[in-house]
Amino acid sequence: MARTPLTPPHAIFLFLFLLRHSSAQPELQALLKFKASITNSAAALSNWNPPIPPCTGSKANWIGLLCENGAVAALYLQRLGLEGAIDVAALAQLPNLKILSFFGNRFAGPLPNLALLRNVRAVTLSNNKMSGAIPANAFLGMTALVKLDLDDNVFSGKIPASLAGLPTLLELMLQNNMFQGGLPPFQEGKLMNFSVANNDLSGEIPPSLSHLEASAFLGWLVTFFSNLFYFLTIGKYTTGNKDLCGDPLQRCPNFRLSIGTIVMMLLVVAAVLVVLVVVIVILCRRRATPRQNHDEIANAAVLVSHSAADPVSDPERGEHPATATADQPNVRMTFLREDRDVFDMMDLLKASAEILGSGLFGSTYKAALSERQIVVVKRYRHMGNVSRQDFNEHMRRLGRLSHANVVPLVAFYYRRDEKLLVYDYINKTSLAAVLHGNRSRAGRKVLHWPARLGIIKGIARGLLYLHNDLPSLTAAHGHLKSSNVILDSEQTPLLTDYGLVPIVNQEHAEQHMISYKSPEYKHTGRITKKTDVWSLGILILEILTGRFPADFLKPKKDAPDADAATWVESVAKDEPDVFDADMAAESECEAEMMKLLRIGFVCCKAEVEERPDIKEAVQQIEEVKDRQTVSI
Template identity: 35%
Template sequence: MAGALLDHLLRPNLLLCIDLILLSVIFCPVLTYSITDTEALLKLKKSFTGAEALDSSWVPDTAPCTGKATWKGLVCYNGIVTGLRLGGLGLSGKIDVEALGEIKGLRTISFVNNSFSGSIPDFQNMGALKAVYLAGNQFSGEIAADYFENMDSLKKLWLNDNKFMGAIPSSLAELTHLVELHLENNQFSGSIPDFNTPSLASLNLSNNKLEGEIPDGLSKFNASSFAGNAGLCGGKLGKDCDNQGSNQAIGSLNKKSGDDDDNSKKIIASTITIGVVLLSLVIWLIVRSKRKGDEDFNKLRKVTPDEASLEVHVTTSLNKKAEVTTADSVKKAVHSLSRSRGSSNGKGNCGMGELVMLNQEKGVFGLPDLMKASAEVLGNGGLGSSYKAVMVNGVSVVVKRMKDMNTKGKQEFDAEMRRLGKLRHWNVLTPLAYHYRKDDKLIVCEFIPKGSLLYLLHGDRGPSHLELNWPNRVKIVQGIAKGLAFLHAEFASSKLPHGNLKSSNVLLGPDYEPLISDFGFSTLINSANLSHSLFAYKCPEAVQFGQVSPKSDVYCLGIVILEILTGKFPTQYLHNGKGGTDVVQWVASAISEGSGIELLDPEIASSRSSLGEMEQLLHVGSACTESDPERRLEMTEAVRRIEEIAVLVLNQGGQKDDARAMQLLPSLRDGYADSTPVPATQTDHTVSLKDGVGAGDGEVDLAAGSVISGSGHQNGDNFAFPIS
């Protein structure tokens, strides 16, 4: 009886347990094997061709993000792989997207300047990606309209300098957090999607096959963002869409005219053409001898920004090797000069057509030598355009074709240039030579491969950017201040000893020792162009009262200090005032509230032991940018305070402590993508860069530079050393 009762009580529970076990077997998800970051990266590497550059560090049985043994091309944070920086390694093959998907912390990928081809990889399911850089490859084909539908976190997309075609994916216009978009130098066609993305600060759609009206949501960007698309109208292009439609209609009607009419026109056109050719030949024979002496310079003058495709883009314009966009038209123009006069003796006479040497430390060369060198377009800025040339002695130089420098006669100009050429300071880049002509002048300087501070802070974030740790940033600030103080001592009687100090005019040597450039031009530039050409005229007293003084240079120094500390692109660089960050007001408000530390660039703020010195330097930058010049720091006081901070930091062995500080990826810490938005390209491909770097209104080529690139991007002032 008791046994039957016990059996009766236990049987339901036993059946329930069996049911639960069966249900768990049926519905429990199949366990999957998740590979480690090491395994995923090695799997990715196997998909590459030509990956020998990774062999020495991508070693099995080692951790990718451990101490000094961090694998090449990785960005790490707290032992987690957060970014891939595999640009310029000669890679090809197929990118194993499945392997990438196994790297759970991955937020940014960069494969710029490699040789990948085929359709765009299947990144569309990697919804956590915040930055994708594929510029400078051979990718081709169309991109599906819904490709970016699931990439809600995407903030930066650089597909420039590939062979993509078809319509721009409409899903791009739906990305609410998009900050940078670079599609230039492809074959995209059709109309531009209706973007309404307030966060978009950097845009370049130039040199495609786009047509139709520019959407209202993109009207804030300058014409350079859309250049090279003959079918586009509206916006700032100066092309009325209604008129363009009428012209197209008229053109279609003309095509329907009769064959007889066409034949008559062809006969008339041929006759006129022959006559013009004969007349031109006669004129050429008459003036040939007279123009022989000026032939070289005139040909150089004819290389206009449009003809030379001067947009320098942030992503590739100035990477570690100072890669720049080479304009075939410029090369042809310059190579054609090799047929002219033989090599000059290069001696410093002031004759027309000669190159006057100011500094022979890099050798002696003449104008014909310069003209025979291969030319690489670097950029265009407020003062003119620039390109790189390699002399026969192997020295690389930057040639700047200056405009609006007509205030001095030949002798006065020569005296000013010789004064600049005599300067010698560790942190000052003096000119090597110049060429005088009434309307245009050439100024030749040494080429600095690492590029500008502007590019390294805001452009393609490769190895050089990763080395912008706290000690190196202090070293840069210290060098800029010392160089500026030297100019103030040498030109004590000048109202503007420098006049154009900004991050695009700070070049960095291999050890991050800064060189300030483009100084001392205030007396050479036409007064009507000063406010447009020189950054010192952006200081409050110049804007309000048209007054400048050495304190204006101090204001510029303060802007650069705040830019270095916050990592933000200053809106003060922009001619149209749109885009970037008002670092002066932003920092002043934070300091008054006692929260200045919160504004520091996350890539250096992780060095907790140095927060005190960072805050001190932030106060120096703020004191240099006081709106009242009387309350602004004196140059000597600014240098003294900076030196005190530098001594503390650089004597602490901070390099060792901060070696990985730059690897802090903001997107992991606070959700903000792969660092802050930056102006896009020297030409206003981005509301900020083009303007900021100093080209025209809204002109900045980060680009650069800045294909950045980009890129990328005219203004790279010294992104790609454009002038501004």
């Protein structure tokens, strides 16, 4: 029988079909080459087979892939028991690959040549059996790397010096290995998540790492059970970096310890270990959430520092769920405002980002999604005691707030161990930086009396709004201080970190939140509706005097005897020569300045009954006149 010739429409269709699938051939071949390097890939990667392509648009057809526009953006091959070599050369042929996560497999041998993956932002190889020394230049050129997780392996030798030169590295987890020698000189303030606990490091901790907690360097006693389990499963234990010194650990000694001192220390450690053995059973029963969940959180953090989020549905607000497959990380974000452009995980993955700062509550990032859409992402770690339902309800309450002196909350993300809040980005600087920054710096902002009065009035109006719209909260702000007030280009003050009291873990709130520094909490163990008024009074005195109340705002362990009343008394003692030197030339306004100063003193009264309520305080502040009114 004669073959029927193809009609032009058939020919066009066949041409487009072949063209579409030929464009995916390089990635398909690269993935098959990588699969061939895995010795037991047949079962774990059973659906990695042509003719089905790895990706169809943003849908992953093969297990463990995250796709974007028909290209592979991430590999999540976790807890699959994979063995063999990791063919990095094959993975380097995936030009859009951003995340590589092989947590919890059985890869052994030396670290593969990750430097071939120049565009990768996150690498997770923790809980494998890799070993040996890592070359000093192993990470040279990985300028996009944000997160590197190599913990729970058997790596030895020195920590690679090339890690210290990576410009975007924010998270470095090297704990539970056998690294030796000193720590490289990392860049100041760059690393936000960092751990080298349970290695065999020595020498002085570089000043650039002194802001981290001691557990980032030691952790042996704290993680006794996990170390014992590690010894039983891997066949080794770690020594806890016993020869590291310097902040935040003990001061580096100028002499060697005597044998007697060492023996005494060993006896004390042995006694502590005996006590800890008693609680092993309890620790077994209260094991943390499986590491896979933690790994997804960490990857979410990378995508949020270049942040990742999927909208989650909320029928009451007309929100729509993002699609997610079983092979994609469960990272969902709830949007609270209908007047904002909704973005998804891949939008944030592609966004340019920078870290704005890190405080006692977590880290803050700026993510530029486009020229007209820039957001701020705040990452909190001390809200684990609040349920998902309570957290969601409270966030929706905060999401309804709208005021000229309050930074609006746009979206949020919930996981038990980590919370992310997304705010509009405001080209800004903090009030604390303006008041207490380097006064010798050329071009610094100088706040004269009218500007300071306007800032105080704006803060008071925002605080009154929070009290009116959040009447169920004892302290509607709860954490009012100069670093939580930002100034836009017009010097309009905006309040941040408000409404956190109900969702912050109580022990962390008591240690760090401003409301818990108040006289009433010190004497009665309670905060009241007027606690925010006390915080406002402290802030008024700080703005007028330029003095930072550093001592009593520190965590209690750093300043256990510090007292707010002592600071207020020191301010009152210098009256009337108490005002900031930047206002020295404005003596014609001194009467109004003194009026506002005394309002601040009244708001700071130790006895709650002697303070005005928030409405009275705001009314008194509104009656203070600025320079222009006084001069008429």
